[in-house]
Amino acid sequence: MFSFDQLRGFVAVAEELHFGRAAERLSMTQPPLSRQIQKLERTVGVQLLERDRRRVSLTAAGEAFLIEARRLLTLAESAPDHARRISAGSSGTLRIGFTAASSYGPLGGLLNRLEEVLPEINIELFEMVTREQVAALLNEEVDLGLARPPFDTELFGSRVQHRERMLVAVPEGHPLARHAGPVAAEELVDVPLIMHSPTRARYFYDLVVRLVPISHQNVVHTVSQVLTMVWLVAAGRGVAFVPRSATGLGIDGVVYLEIADLPEDPVELHLLWLRESRNPAVRRALEAWPPEGAALP
Amino acid sequence: MFSFDQLRGFVAVAEELHFGRAAERLSMTQPPLSRQIQKLERTVGVQLLERDRRRVSLTAAGEAFLIEARRLLTLAESAPDHARRISAGSSGTLRIGFTAASSYGPLGGLLNRLEEVLPEINIELFEMVTREQVAALLNEEVDLGLARPPFDTELFGSRVQHRERMLVAVPEGHPLARHAGPVAAEELVDVPLIMHSPTRARYFYDLVVRLVPISHQNVVHTVSQVLTMVWLVAAGRGVAFVPRSATGLGIDGVVYLEIADLPEDPVELHLLWLRESRNPAVRRALEAWPPEGAALP
DNA sequence: AGAACATGATGCCAGAAAGGTATCATCTTA
């Protein structure tokens, strides 16, 4: 097999059509260059240059080989660069898992920011619930997650990316909807409830149970996705506790009411990543996208 | 710069994920392979493989570089082959000059035959008169010509590729057109003549002068292209001597008449090439396309 | 025509580079 030096030598001679000048361009002397070309021709098995003792010209095979040689050299030069960019995390692919609906806002911010800071990066999006995200992060099927606590802080790095208020969604025309001002928690004790699944939406379940004194006899549905909840409310099946971002879903027939005496913005969305992720783009993404409220560089 | 051996080494290790097995596959021992990879990583400037003393895995940069390395190797392997095929003349480009109109028939035969025998060849066609063809062949702007004698037989190889009859073209309704059977040469002495240029269509000029006793006072136009001649005849400007292939031009208002006592098929079309052509495809084309009448292989 | 010049090839040598063997360090497995 020929070497890159031989290719460079051939390209130089093919461009100069003169061994001496080509050698000078390559910062070497003419004799080894002559031998380089001879050797190259021997390995290629074809005469590439016509030397008639006075002038040098390319054969037809040489013309063709020149194109391939140039391609090889440019490819060889760009390859390390490409690898370095990947390694620095400014290129490559970033796979992001996100929870439906409630992540849309923060996710948009992330995508815009990445587009701006790491334009060469290739982004893939996967909608999955928190539990699936955790599994996918462990399998390295995704690189980042937008999910709800809790997580194993040994394995995962995380940070609060978004906080929002908890509201109660009631059907239009429901007696509570006529209220002026926030609903008191006690008013919710006796209405039909659409509740989060304690297994598949554990974060919301725990949160609601902690914050509001609900009675489990009133639970008429148990679901895991916010979107499903709001649809059920719109259908008049009951009321539901949802994060403020649900108001952006654009579903008619639902009214969102404040709840009195709740902590400010108790619903947290976390950015989540595997601490030992082997994708260098993760680090770059974390730098590029500081937590909400932090100053951008 | 890295070497092809280093690339091969890296690809082998990346595929085996095991230095020992990769070395075996490359018919070498493990230590130099380890060094090859280290050196490669140094020149690329990035860690490509993760060795944690027990298992080997690719880094993100390694994944990317593996793709480039494979591409480089396959390109490097195919390049000599490509050059050799060009050199053998079974690939590459063949540029053919041809005279308008009268070459159409033989040219079609050549193109069909080349398509069949040298499917990888790329053909470019250039319409030019004989004189231009000769110049273009000398400048190596075309590789083959379809033209009329005479040529410098020192510089050019040639062979008769097509012979045809000489006819006289007369306007429809012309007195001669009422003839039954061939026109005698004497009948043409006193009609207006559209004649070939003695410089730009010297072959036809010489041929006609040799074969037919014409009187130069009757020459009303001097042109170089057969097509122009036939148009002028159709316009009633006079009569003209044309090769039989002109009947295929499909111009209305012209009648083609045989001429009595002419030699059989005096108009010759030659295939022409530069003896020292550097395009190997020329030789292949000459082999592929024997003179008319010769047996095809 | 002949001398000076230009140009690519060849012979020879020194330094660099690559591969092989032996061995080490460390991690896994029984």
Place this chain on the structure above:
DNA sequence: TAAGATGATACCTTTCTGGCATCATGTTCT
């Protein structure tokens, strides 16, 4: 804890590559 596995290192030998001097031959100028 001992044996085995695996990649890295040390050291040596062989091969390769580049440089210098020189040759062979074709061009140009006087």
